[in-house]
Amino acid sequence: MKPLWQWNLTDIVQALHRGEVSSEEVTRAFLERIQALEPRIHAFLHLEPEAALHQAREADRRRAKTQDPDTLPPLLGVPMAVKDVLTVRGMPCTCGSRILEGFVPPYNATTVQRLLDAGVIILGKTNTDEFAMGSSTENSAYGPTRNPWDLSRVPGGSSGGSAAAVAARMVPAALGTDTGGSVRQPAAFCGVTGFKPTYGRVSRYGLVAYGSSLDTVGTLTQTVADAALLFPYLAGFDPRDATTMDVPVPEVVLSQEPDLRGLRVGVPREYFVEGVHPQVEAAVHAAIRHLESLGAEVQEISLPHTPYAVPVYYIIAPSEASANLARYDGIRYGPRIQGETMWDIFFKTRGRLFGPEVKRRIMLGTYALSAGYYDAYYAKAQKVRTLFRRDFERAFREVDLIAAPVAPSTAFPLGSKTQDPLAMYLEDIFTLPANLAGIPGLAFPVGFDQDGLPIGMQLMAPPFQESRLFAVGHAYQSTTDWHTRVPPLHP
Amino acid sequence: MEYEAVIGLEVHAELLTRSKMFCSCPVVDLTEAEPNTAVCEVCAGMPGTLPVVNRRAVEYALRVALALECHIARESVFARKNYFYPDLPKGYQISQYELPLATGGRLPIRTSHGERSVRIRRVHLEEDTGKLTHVEGPEGPYSLVDLNRAGVPLLEIVSEPDMHTVEEVRAYGRGLRQLLRYLGVNTGDMQKGLLRFEANVSVRPKGSQELGTRVEIKNLNSFKALEEAVAFEIRRQIRVLEAGGRIEQETLGWDEARRVTVSQRGKEEAHDYRYFPEPDLPPLVVDDDWLEQVRAEMPELPWEKFRRFQEVYGLPEYETALLTADRPVADYFEVAVQAARKHGVREPLRVAHWMTGELFRLLNQRGLSIEEAPVPPEELAALLGFLQRGDINKNTAQRVLAEMFETGQRAQSIIEARGLRQVSDESRIHQWVEEVLQAHPDEVAKYVKGKEGVANWLFGQVMRKARGQANPQVVRKILMERLQALRRDQANA
Numbered sequence: 001m002k003p004l005w006q007w008n009l010t011d012i013v014q015a016l017h018r019g020e021v022s023s024e025e026v027t028r029a030f031l032e033r034i035q036a037l038e039p040r041i042h043a044f045l046h047l048e049p050e051a052a053l054h055q056a057r058e059a060d061r062r063r064a065k066t067q068d069p070d071t072l073p074p075l076l077g078v079p080m081a082v083k084d085v086l087t088v089r090g091m092p093c094t095c096g097s098r099i100l101e102g103f104v105p106p107y108n109a110t111t112v113q114r115l116l117d118a119g120v121i122i123l124g125k126t127n128t129d130e131f132a133m134g135s136s137t138e139n140s141a142y143g144p145t146r147n148p149w150d151l152s153r154v155p156g157g158s159s160g161g162s163a164a165a166v167a168a169r170m171v172p173a174a175l176g177t178d179t180g181g182s183v184r185q186p187a188a189f190c191g192v193t194g195f196k197p198t199y200g201r202v203s204r205y206g207l208v209a210y211g212s213s214l215d216t217v218g219t220l221t222q223t224v225a226d227a228a229l230l231f232p233y234l235a236g237f238d239p240r241d242a243t244t245m246d247v248p249v250p251e252v253v254l255s256q257e258p259d260l261r262g263l264r265v266g267v268p269r270e271y272f273v274e275g276v277h278p279q280v281e282a283a284v285h286a287a288i289r290h291l292e293s294l295g296a297e298v299q300e301i302s303l304p305h306t307p308y309a310v311p312v313y314y315i316i317a318p319s320e321a322s323a324n325l326a327r328y329d330g331i332r333y334g335p336r337i338q339g340e341t342m343w344d345i346f347f348k349t350r351g352r353l354f355g356p357e358v359k360r361r362i363m364l365g366t367y368a369l370s371a372g373y374y375d376a377y378y379a380k381a382q383k384v385r386t387l388f389r390r391d392f393e394r395a396f397r398e399v400d401l402i403a404a405p406v407a408p409s410t411a412f413p414l415g416s417k418t419q420d421p422l423a424m425y426l427e428d429i430f431t432l433p434a435n436l437a438g439i440p441g442l443a444f445p446v447g448f449d450q451d452g453l454p455i456g457m458q459l460m461a462p463p464f465q466e467s468r469l470f471a472v473g474h475a476y477q478s479t480t481d482w483h484t485r486v487p488p489l490h491p
Numbered sequence: 492m493e494y495e496a497v498i499g500l501e502v503h504a505e506l507l508t509r510s511k512m513f514c515s516c517p518v519v520d521l522t523e524a525e526p527n528t529a530v531c532e533v534c535a536g537m538p539g540t541l542p543v544v545n546r547r548a549v550e551y552a553l554r555v556a557l558a559l560e561c562h563i564a565r566e567s568v569f570a571r572k573n574y575f576y577p578d579l580p581k582g583y584q585i586s587q588y589e590l591p592l593a594t595g596g597r598l599p600i601r602t603s604h605g606e607r608s609v610r611i612r613r614v615h616l617e618e619d620t621g622k623l624t625h626v627e628g629p630e631g632p633y634s635l636v637d638l639n640r641a642g643v644p645l646l647e648i649v650s651e652p653d654m655h656t657v658e659e660v661r662a663y664g665r666g667l668r669q670l671l672r673y674l675g676v677n678t679g680d681m682q683k684g685l686l687r688f689e690a691n692v693s694v695r696p697k698g699s700q701e702l703g704t705r706v707e708i709k710n711l712n713s714f715k716a717l718e719e720a721v722a723f724e725i726r727r728q729i730r731v732l733e734a735g736g737r738i739e740q741e742t743l744g745w746d747e748a749r750r751v752t753v754s755q756r757g758k759e760e761a762h763d764y765r766y767f768p769e770p771d772l773p774p775l776v777v778d779d780d781w782l783e784q785v786r787a788e789m790p791e792l793p794w795e796k797f798r799r800f801q802e803v804y805g806l807p808e809y810e811t812a813l814l815t816a817d818r819p820v821a822d823y824f825e826v827a828v829q830a831a832r833k834h835g836v837r838e839p840l841r842v843a844h845w846m847t848g849e850l851f852r853l854l855n856q857r858g859l860s861i862e863e864a865p866v867p868p869e870e871l872a873a874l875l876g877f878l879q880r881g882d883i884n885k886n887t888a889q890r891v892l893a894e895m896f897e898t899g900q901r902a903q904s905i906i907e908a909r910g911l912r913q914v915s916d917e918s919r920i921h922q923w924v925e926e927v928l929q930a931h932p933d934e935v936a937k938y939v940k941g942k943e944g945v946a947n948w949l950f951g952q953v954m955r956k957a958r959g960q961a962n963p964q965v966v967r968k969i970l971m972e973r974l975q976a977l978r979r980d981q982a983n984a
Contacts, residue, residue, distance in 0.1 A: 086539070093538065093539075100538065105538065106532065107540075205539065205540070205541050206539040207539055208539045209538075209539065239543065241541050241543075242543050242544065242771065243541075243773060323573050323765075325582075326575065326582020327581045327582045331577045331636065332536070332580060366765065369573070369765035369766075369767055370765060371763045371765075374765075374767070378767060
């Protein structure tokens, strides 16, 4: 039998349900794994092992006492981790920033609350680029997370802590957030499955805002089936988030038969251009051929506005961020650097406690919204944004799904792009369009490069068609084994 | 040169909803509640929290917009107004900017020059800020932040620069306050800051169509301050122009103590609020059903009531204005008129006079509102019934009303318990008159000889004998008949 820490979420849930394993055993196995690997990977910003074990024992007692196991919370006693931009009542929430050091929110994010209601045990909070701004987790004020496949490389970002934790099998699943690719890109870099829902499908309440019109809460798991398992617990209208949609959440039933006949898969030519690493391109093409071998019809499509994704995103997201981050002024919570005057407090607190990338984006956004520039930048970017939506609408009249690389390359070495923000921004070029259009996406491993680093592919579907992503991703994973590979880390 | 002032008003009215604009915290009285007790993670602007629109606040805003005959946007958009201040928890205020809830209405006003209307530019919804208290501590000054008010729904009503005199400013300000109170959306309490005025003032040569440079006056927390500040500013600007100077575009404050406007912020310090649509809130959709529902709940508007009171009750303008100033007063009047009719009092004007005269005087003495009046309208009507039937005279009625006010007793019980019912029985009064005439033969003789004034003295004696309970009209009638008879007898003798 595989050691417990290698089990995926679906296996754990089933084994717990059948009483083949206890929550304490499972939780302890992952906590031991964390203890062994955390010093090398630094996936976590906060851990509560004692509380977790206590809850696990509590879950076991509850399971032992019940007459009718069907009445138990369905995920009772399952350990998970949560990205540190989501609030968990009573756990510090730093967002990877000094400006929220020591801040303990007195409320749960809706996604967190729903997982807790389903019985999940939260082991801790995972590392992130400061306020989710970054593609490598190097922008965390608390030090970078390392890629479990190669500790000299980045795990991607901004949900690098969650992706690395799942890849290193420190947790079976974790929540992440995706504003411009922050779930899918680290999933690709770490060889795990990253799922981003439709904007409006999953509540943002308790997700510390970065780019409000782009932010989504997603999952990092070993398998597509695991993502599909978690999805119904996270999705659905939330009265606390006016941007969630009251659209029914379908029950996800994954077929045992990997049959993709009748499925039309579009391959956007703008995603296979110069700059994409040949090995990435080759692996993605191979994966698309694999879908074809399962019965899918593949056709080339065009998403003509793809080249404008980076400029449009880097106006809209920083503009929203410039307002979203205005609340960190040292007055009500978080550390304050005292000053002579009110303005002095503001300048010192914000000037010293925000990191350089956050300041860069606040400046960008403030500029783009300024009188005299608003029309040329923000208003224009919003107009172009509608063109992304139209690109996808047109494409989805011809195809059911779109398949493309997640990122142009595999995980890059730590420090290699930190001095060049533009090169870092270009990392997001293939993930940004889904956020700009608000459509769901799913990234999963489809191969490895010559350095043994994972390569990811993403599927994109029309709004609220997440189940299509799960069906196709699951068909792929039931006939391949890339997702079962474990990084060669020796505790 | 003759100058003309051009004035526009911007009004901020807190809406009297139970909960705040974007969260479920209660709206509390700042002067009563402990600081920071009506605060949650949403209105404290804590990380990750999101706003949700209070539909009741939208309905209150729609009432005002409908009353002002505005064009109501079927889709309006919330926007973020960005600036830093410790009383602004999120670092931005959720307001409306490019697409407000309502535009282009009018408020009818009445001045000594008659009726006209002031055009309304826009009506929009936003959230209020917290409140800072600056303290001089032993180790230096510091400030305290109270977030109880943060997130309270605020309605902004902006007029066109349509007013030209202080009288018009007063009529508009009071008219708008009256309307908000009628609609039940605001108490009109300016001292507590629930209703706040800002004035834009400029002057120009009379006859000119161009607008002069305007200043904005903030911090006007009473009608007195509003009127004085506008008057001061008009005079100041005319003086500056006449001396060949130029008006600076600036924001001024009103210094209550020195009664002058003082500069707060110049043009070059003007904020760039970097407005942009609030991504956390979808456009606010007002569909027909919702609008109809709000329309159906609309009360009679002040100017409608004014017209009806004149037409139905035949009241003069002065009394109408007094009785329709406030809805509870008007309601009291209407109940009293109805009840008075049952007691045989057919003239609404009589009810009006007793209310605006005696009742208001008593209320003012005690500092009570009409809702707190110890005399319900039915009892005032009953009292007027006794007066109408001649059971009591006017003086007695005034005394009885005061006692009703004091004790809360009914008119009837007071009149009966104190034996105040006046005597109209002619045989009783005849007897009193005869007794008085016999007791004062010298005075009677004087009258007979032609000294008219004595009649009044004798009248007083009869009333005294009757201990004030005699119907004075009957007394006077019988006394005069007797005296004239005596005079005739003398002449015939």
